[in-house]
Amino acid sequence: MSDQSTNLPDTPPAFAAPTGPAAGPRGVPWLRIVFGVVVAAVAVALPYFNDPATNQIFCQVMYLALAAMGLNLLTGYNGQISLGHGAFFGIGAFTAAILTVDHGWVIEATFPIAAILAAVVGVAVGFPALRLKGLYLALITLGLAVLFPLVVKKFVEGPGGVPLLKPKRSQVGSMVDFWADDIYRYYVCLGILAVMFLLAWNLVRGRMGRAMIAVRDQEVAASTVGIGVANVKVWSFALSAAYAGLAGALSVYVDRTADASNPIIYFQRSIEFLIAVVIGGAATIGGPLLGAMLLVAIRRRTEGTEAMAPALLGGALIIVVYVLPDGIVGGLRRAAAWFRGRTAGSASPPDPSPASPSATPAPSPN
Amino acid sequence: MALLDVRDIEVRFGGVVALDGLSFDVGAGEICALIGPNGAGKTTMFNVVSRLYEAQAGHVTFDGQDLLALPPHQISRIGVARTFQNLALFPALSVLENVMVGAHTEGKIGFLGSMLRIGSAKEERRLRTECREILERMSLGHLADRPAFGLPFGTLKRLEFARALASRPKLLLLDEPANGLTHGEVDELGKTIKHIRDEFDLTILLVEHHMSMVMSISHQIVVMDFGRKIAEGTPDQVRDDPVVIEAYLGTPA
Ligand SMILES: Nc1ncnc2c1ncn2[C@@H]1O[C@H](COP(=O)(O)OP(=O)(O)OP(=O)(O)O)[C@@H](O)[C@H]1O
Ligand SMILES: [Mg+2]
Numbered sequence: 001m002s003d004q005s006t007n008l009p010d011t012p013p014a015f016a017a018p019t020g021p022a023a024g025p026r027g028v029p030w031l032r033i034v035f036g037v038v039v040a041a042v043a044v045a046l047p048y049f050n051d052p053a054t055n056q057i058f059c060q061v062m063y064l065a066l067a068a069m070g071l072n073l074l075t076g077y078n079g080q081i082s083l084g085h086g087a088f089f090g091i092g093a094f095t096a097a098i099l100t101v102d103h104g105w106v107i108e109a110t111f112p113i114a115a116i117l118a119a120v121v122g123v124a125v126g127f128p129a130l131r132l133k134g135l136y137l138a139l140i141t142l143g144l145a146v147l148f149p150l151v152v153k154k155f156v157e158g159p160g161g162v163p164l165l166k167p168k169r170s171q172v173g174s175m176v177d178f179w180a181d182d183i184y185r186y187y188v189c190l191g192i193l194a195v196m197f198l199l200a201w202n203l204v205r206g207r208m209g210r211a212m213i214a215v216r217d218q219e220v221a222a223s224t225v226g227i228g229v230a231n232v233k234v235w236s237f238a239l240s241a242a243y244a245g246l247a248g249a250l251s252v253y254v255d256r257t258a259d260a261s262n263p264i265i266y267f268q269r270s271i272e273f274l275i276a277v278v279i280g281g282a283a284t285i286g287g288p289l290l291g292a293m294l295l296v297a298i299r300r301r302t303e304g305t306e307a308m309a310p311a312l313l314g315g316a317l318i319i320v321v322y323v324l325p326d327g328i329v330g331g332l333r334r335a336a337a338w339f340r341g342r343t344a345g346s347a348s349p350p351d352p353s354p355a356s357p358s359a360t361p362a363p364s365p366n
Numbered sequence: 367m368a369l370l371d372v373r374d375i376e377v378r379f380g381g382v383v384a385l386d387g388l389s390f391d392v393g394a395g396e397i398c399a400l401i402g403p404n405g406a407g408k409t410t411m412f413n414v415v416s417r418l419y420e421a422q423a424g425h426v427t428f429d430g431q432d433l434l435a436l437p438p439h440q441i442s443r444i445g446v447a448r449t450f451q452n453l454a455l456f457p458a459l460s461v462l463e464n465v466m467v468g469a470h471t472e473g474k475i476g477f478l479g480s481m482l483r484i485g486s487a488k489e490e491r492r493l494r495t496e497c498r499e500i501l502e503r504m505s506l507g508h509l510a511d512r513p514a515f516g517l518p519f520g521t522l523k524r525l526e527f528a529r530a531l532a533s534r535p536k537l538l539l540l541d542e543p544a545n546g547l548t549h550g551e552v553d554e555l556g557k558t559i560k561h562i563r564d565e566f567d568l569t570i571l572l573v574e575h576h577m578s579m580v581m582s583i584s585h586q587i588v589v590m591d592f593g594r595k596i597a598e599g600t601p602d603q604v605r606d607d608p609v610v611i612e613a614y615l616g617t618p619a
Contacts, residue, residue, distance in 0.1 A: 199481040199482070200481075202480055202481050202482070202483050202486075203477065203480045203481045206475060206480035206486050206490060207466075207470065207473045207475050207480060207486070207489070207490070207493075208475070208476060208477050208480045209480065210456075210459060210463055210466060210467050210470075211467065211470060213456060213458055213459060214456050214459070214467045214470075217456045217457060217458055217459075218454050218455070218456055220418060220454060221450065221454035221455070221456070222456075222467070223438040223439045224416055224418070224438060224439075224441070224442065224447075224448060224454070225442055225447075225467055225468050225470050225471070225529065225533060226439050226440075226441075226442030226443055226470045226471035226533065227439060227467075227470050228439050229439065235477045239477065283458070
């Protein structure tokens with residue numbers, strides 16, 4: 001008698017890749033444990049087999065992955081698009097640079113400050129963002145990334161009047177005798193990355209992570225079950241910005257440069273983060289890391305032929321959108337499900353993992 | 367005193383008067399049905415109680431509190447839960463997680479607590495157990511770890527029911543819960559609703575077009591047409607009311 005069919009979905013939320021199957025009580029996941037141990041062992045051993053320049057590249061992957069994870073929390077899990085994360089990254093970078101270069105801080109001590117400052121600005125952006133959605137939010141945050149270098153130019157004057165700060169080599173050196181500078185920095189980055197990814201993982205599979213996803217997919221129902229939508233959105237913004245800010249501080253640690261002389265550099269960063277999230281797999285924990293790896297790999301391949309980078313990246317993006325709509329991680333998951341289905345015969349039910357979760361009708365509240 | 371008291375509610379959308387001075391009340395423990403032809407304003411009434419629509423005039427009192435003074439996300443905290451006519455589930459979450467989102471107000475862990483796992487493991491276990499029990503109760507236990515995405519409509523309607531129960535409400539608003547079910551399933555659902563009311567100590571406001579179910583489980587029926595109440599009473603009183611018959615036969619429902 002009534003007409004649920006007339007009321008089919010509004011647009012599915014951007015980047016709303018389905019989260020993976022909840023780890024059910026299927027016994028001990030040996031495969032995962034072995035895989036995890038192997039990955040950890042490789043990550044720990046890696047810097048010993050490489051020269052300092054290569055270790056620096058690994059560190060770049062890590063801070064990029066950290067920033068991408070921040071954006072992933074906001075865009076992937078909470079559905080708020082931001083092209084302004086380059087600005088939060090920049091805030092972190094200049095916080096670290098100013099405190100070390102002008103005030104003589106130990107650079108490691110600036111990391112928490114960078115994260116907190118970025119989070120504070122994140123809150124300041126998160127509130128007006130409550131009134132914006134989709135493209136509008138993307139445009140406003142983009143403005144943030146474009147504006148940032150101009151603001152920095154007003155307040156920061158490095159040598160020669162350029163808004164560029166470089167900590168001394170000694171300021172980013174090793175604090176222990178048994179590790180060379182590059183190996184030491186690698187472990188600092190690895191430790192921070194591991195902790196921040198663990199925190200994110202804890203978050204997204206808990207009460208507030210579910211709330212973030214609920215707000216992303218179905219704001220009306222989320223508020224009806226008692227989720228403070230505004231609260232969740234602003235918190236997501238703050239946390240997300242903190243990740244990006246911390247990543248920015250790490251970039252100064254790794255590359256020994258905070259640079260605002262190029263007016264579009266932080267805008268480019270924003271795009272990089274977004275590409276890493278989309279290619280790796282939005283709303284997954286592994287996605288930002290895989291995306292960051294791929295991004296840096298592409299950047300390396302195209303070194304010298306700068307025009308190639310956008311072409312390759314664009315190509316990768318198109319492939320992802322058409323072939324792997326939920327990114328590398330989503331693709332791997334589907335491959336794994338397909339493989340399990342093959343090996344288990346028809347014992348397990350077919351995996352209903354969707355490419356987009358839009359088939360469940362979204363209501364206007366009615 | 368009545369648990370829910372609706373007084374002179376008026377809602378307009380431009381020129382359309384969706385609710386036109388509607389008044390009724392629901393006593394604690396009752397099952398009250400809100401019926402009427404398509405477009406009568408039933409869902410609009412639910413949306414007023416959920417604070418999704420603003421009423422231009424009138425009052426709603428729940429458990430002695432002025433409900434219209436609260437923001438939407440506070441409604442669940444004072445004990446009102448609902449389902450949606452057209453479903454409003456979280457497709458990317460598993461069936462169990464959907465119910466756990468329904469239990470949001472039963473938990474306390476915030477962002478930092480979740481990240482640092484301060485007290486969250488224990489709360490999470492408790493919620494998980496309770497929500498699994500609710501799923502079992504709604505015969506959805508075997509689907510707990512499946513994504514909600516792609517399940518049949520009837521199953522999803524039951525899932526929404528389960529999600530609403532997870533907040534331990536006093537008042538439950540069900541918007542066409544039997545929609546999309548077969549005749550056998552409708553009878554089954556009627557029984558479930560009655561049992562759940564007893565088990566969970568609920569008061570239920572029900573919108574439903576399946577008259578057999580409405581007549582068999584309701585204590586009180588409010589009949590609406592064009593946003594107004596045209597009749598009210600027990601199933602027996604309403605069944606034979608000429609005004610009601612006129613409204614239903616006179617409108618292609
Ligand atoms: N958001 C809205 N904007 C404009 N008009 C609306 C809106 N919501 C409801 N209406 C109108 O209000 C009137 C009542 O609609 P409502 O959905 O409450 O009816 P209903 O009794 O639930 O009908 P059904 O049995 O078909 O579900 C209708 O004329 C409808 O078009
Ligand atoms: Mg309706």
